Amino acid sequence: MQNKQIFARDIRRIILDQSKRANVGHIGSALSIADIIAALYGNVLRIESPKDPDRDRFVLSKGHAALAVYAALFLKGWLTEEDINTYCVDGSLLGVHPEHALNGIDFSTGSLGQGLPMAAGAALAASLENSSRRVFVLVSDAECNEGSMWEAVMFAAHHKLSNLIAIIDLNGQQAIGYTDEVLKLSPMEKRWQAFDWDVHAVDGHDIAEITETIAGLRTAQDQPHVLIARTTFGKGVSYMENQIKWHYWPMSDPEYQQALAEIGVNTA
Amino acid sequence: MRGAFTKTITELAERDPRVLLLTADLGYMALEPFSDKFPDRFFNVGVAEQNMIGLATGLAEAGFIPFVYSIITFAGLRPYEFIRNGPVLHQSPVRIIGVGGGFEYGAAGSTHHGLEDVGVMRIQPGLTVIAPADHEQTRTAIEKTWDLPQPIFFRLGKDDKTVVPGLNGRFELGRAQTIREGGDILLITMGSVVTEAVAAARILVDFGISSTIMVVASFNPAPVDDLAEALSRFPAAMTVEAHYIVGGIGSLVSEVIAEQGLACKIARCGVRVSPNGIVGSQSYMHQVHGLSGKSLVDTARLLLGEAGEQDISAPLSDVLLPSLDSGK
Numbered sequence: 001m002q003n004k005q006i007f008a009r010d011i012r013r014i015i016l017d018q019s020k021r022a023n024v025g026h027i028g029s030a031l032s033i034a035d036i037i038a039a040l041y042g043n044v045l046r047i048e049s050p051k052d053p054d055r056d057r058f059v060l061s062k063g064h065a066a067l068a069v070y071a072a073l074f075l076k077g078w079l080t081e082e083d084i085n086t087y088c089v090d091g092s093l094l095g096v097h098p099e100h101a102l103n104g105i106d107f108s109t110g111s112l113g114q115g116l117p118m119a120a121g122a123a124l125a126a127s128l129e130n131s132s133r134r135v136f137v138l139v140s141d142a143e144c145n146e147g148s149m150w151e152a153v154m155f156a157a158h159h160k161l162s163n164l165i166a167i168i169d170l171n172g173q174q175a176i177g178y179t180d181e182v183l184k185l186s187p188m189e190k191r192w193q194a195f196d197w198d199v200h201a202v203d204g205h206d207i208a209e210i211t212e213t214i215a216g217l218r219t220a221q222d223q224p225h226v227l228i229a230r231t232t233f234g235k236g237v238s239y240m241e242n243q244i245k246w247h248y249w250p251m252s253d254p255e256y257q258q259a260l261a262e263i264g265v266n267t268a
Numbered sequence: 269m270r271g272a273f274t275k276t277i278t279e280l281a282e283r284d285p286r287v288l289l290l291t292a293d294l295g296y297m298a299l300e301p302f303s304d305k306f307p308d309r310f311f312n313v314g315v316a317e318q319n320m321i322g323l324a325t326g327l328a329e330a331g332f333i334p335f336v337y338s339i340i341t342f343a344g345l346r347p348y349e350f351i352r353n354g355p356v357l358h359q360s361p362v363r364i365i366g367v368g369g370g371f372e373y374g375a376a377g378s379t380h381h382g383l384e385d386v387g388v389m390r391i392q393p394g395l396t397v398i399a400p401a402d403h404e405q406t407r408t409a410i411e412k413t414w415d416l417p418q419p420i421f422f423r424l425g426k427d428d429k430t431v432v433p434g435l436n437g438r439f440e441l442g443r444a445q446t447i448r449e450g451g452d453i454l455l456i457t458m459g460s461v462v463t464e465a466v467a468a469a470r471i472l473v474d475f476g477i478s479s480t481i482m483v484v485a486s487f488n489p490a491p492v493d494d495l496a497e498a499l500s501r502f503p504a505a506m507t508v509e510a511h512y513i514v515g516g517i518g519s520l521v522s523e524v525i526a527e528q529g530l531a532c533k534i535a536r537c538g539v540r541v542s543p544n545g546i547v548g549s550q551s552y553m554h555q556v557h558g559l560s561g562k563s564l565v566d567t568a569r570l571l572l573g574e575a576g577e578q579d580i581s582a583p584l585s586d587v588l589l590p591s592l593d594s595g596k
Binding site for chain 1: 308316319322324326331332353357358
């Protein structure tokens with residue numbers, strides 16, 4: 001399973017199918033990170049098994065996009081089809097936000113601003129154990145509103161946690177507005193540089209660029225790393241792209257059919 | 269208790285490399301025995317309590333046993349949701365050390381008064397909550413719980429001299445400790461204010477009233493059986509806590525009485541109103557809130573139906589507390 005290619009289109013398909021079946025939202029947020037998740041689980045993360053203590057860790061700090069991760073865990077073979085079909089079903093471990101009790105989830109998230117502190121702790125643990133494992137944490141841009149983010153940003157830089165790689169899903173949207181209008185975050189690159197992180201701007205929908213950028217990081221010394229991944233909220237589904245509504249909205253039947261067609265799934 | 273804490277975990281750290289100590293920039297002249305001996309396992313994370321709890325959650329996931337330290341309001345309240353979603357939700361072995369329960373930082377002002385910590389912590393399922401009464405009990409409590417796989421919250425005091433007479437450092441999870449036996453009234457108490465309850469029991473003897481005193485240090489798991497057994501033997505009991513009367517030991521005892529259907533009337537002695545900006549020494553603040561030994565005597569006599577003088581203005585602690593401190 002380790003080398004099984006994960007296709008972003010498969011992730012998107014699962015996001016749409018499961019969101020439609022469960023009649024829940026957060027679709028746009030999950031589509032925003034589909035390519036980042038594809039790069040991580042397809043090419044980057046070194047995980048022989050989700051129980052291996054020396055595996056790379058992954059924290060989805062923007063927990064509301066967990067469906068994209070469930071899709072990857074399914075495509076890796078760590079969740080069964082039966083498992084993923086319980087998304088948002090009574091009694092399931094697969095909720096809108098991820099729970100560590102689920103195989104393949106390292107940390108429970110869903111409260112913004114908590115993932116980076118936990119990831120920094122996980123990176124410090126690896127450092128104390130002289131392990132070469134790395135810790136990846138995917139945060140949202142609006143999550144940078146949280147003060148605790150910057151507490152962890154300072155800690156990681158001070159302790160030179162170069163085994164810590166943050167990825168910012170810079171889609172410019174938050175729950176009920178656009179980030180530029182709610183609380184200005186730009187210039188994001190300069191902010192992280194000022195806190196002494198190693199900053200890389202990437203196209204968050206270019207799997208090859210994400211993969212190659214991470215492969216080139218010096219994870220054994222100096223600074224923690226951040227990929228500022230420019231993304232489109234709702235990427236791949238035209239009527240969702242850059243639309244606030246699709247942070248929470250579920251799809252109607254026609255919207256679902258259109259979405260499938262637009263991501264290239266033949267439903268005929 | 270701070271000194272006992274540092275000494276105990278320094279000894280544990282010698283035996284177990286998993287033990288780490290994090291502080292949010294507090295602990296001057298308290299944590300040095302550990303930081304001097306294990307500089308690579310000591311982290312001053314800066315004034316950043318939320319991050320400290322997150323870091324500890326990440327460290328514990330990898331198998332470490334992180335102790336995180338600050339003044340109780342900063343250690344417990346500022347990062348409360350991080351505690352809930354981190355160590356509690358993940359059931360990971362993080363130890364949260366809150367120093368200054370009640371009015372230990374009385375003169376420091378309201379921001380430093382720990383008056384609701386037991387209440388908000390003991391409602392979290394799976395979070396062990398421990399509030400020792402003196403430094404000897406602190407040591408025992410840490411030694412008996414340090415490698416539990418689940419998280420623990422400790423409410424500690426600053427005092428490393430006062431010894432609660434009759435406690436002898438005893439501690440057991442889910443048990444209460446009886447430190448004095450008497451037949452007329454039951455006093456149930458926690459933390460460093462236990463010394464006020466002891467002072468009250470001594471004065472009550474002059475009124476012909478003999479007291480049993482139970483110390484509760486284990487709040488989660490709570491000593492339900494011990495409390496129920498004792499409460500069933502008394503028509504009246506008093507709870508004594510340097511804590512708001514809601515959520516702490518008064519609430520715990522009320523829950524036991526109600527759930528067990530016991531016929532025991534209780535008086536809850538604790539903080540009923542916001543300090544409202546008033547500062548002062550610990551003993552002064554105890555007087556202000558009816559928690560001095562003398563005030564407790566008045567409440568006990570009222571509870572038992574005797575005439576009690578309601579003089580809570582006299583600075584009684586100046587008379588009693590030094591003698592207690594030097595008594596053992």
